[in-house]
Amino acid sequence: MFGYIASMKAKPGKRDEVVALLVGGVENLRQHGCESYVVATSATDDDTIWVTEVWRSEEDHAASLELPETRKAIGEAMPLLTGEFTGQATSIAGGLGV
């Protein structure tokens, strides 16, 4: 399984709006090979959002970014973000809930 750990920074006051966009489309992802998609806010600053994802495969993750609903959500979120992103691809070894 493929994992992805991402962070993004919202413009001041826009964090919760971005979180709502990210959480909103999540049920749709299951049928596209997503096993887990956790949206969280930083406990140490007011603007950073973390998304931790588990996918059946790297290809499923890549394909999900091209879905019309994903592209729409990205388009809506981008103006609310500063442009500061981090991303780390992983290979899932195991655990609880995967």
Place this chain on the structure above:
Amino acid sequence: MFGYIASMKAKPGKRDEVVALLVGGVENLRQHGCESYVVATSATDDDTIWVTEVWRSEEDHAASLELPETRKAIGEAMPLLTGEFTGQATSIAGGLGV
């Protein structure tokens, strides 16, 4: 819900041994308030391990570190690690699988 995103670096050749220690005790965590505990290896280097966790509360997470089985696993893993850690506490907003 409380989240934690951690990374640690294994000494050369020791990564899989650390992963086995981390994955080994995971079923026990559920009864202590752990909702998800995903162990993954970096896709971009040979030594980094990522652990992404979801807990019922921050107190449950803190208490889990004092469990005898957790302390035993930490004691076994520490000599296999370089001492380079990162950690980010989060507040879970929602998603798939939480």
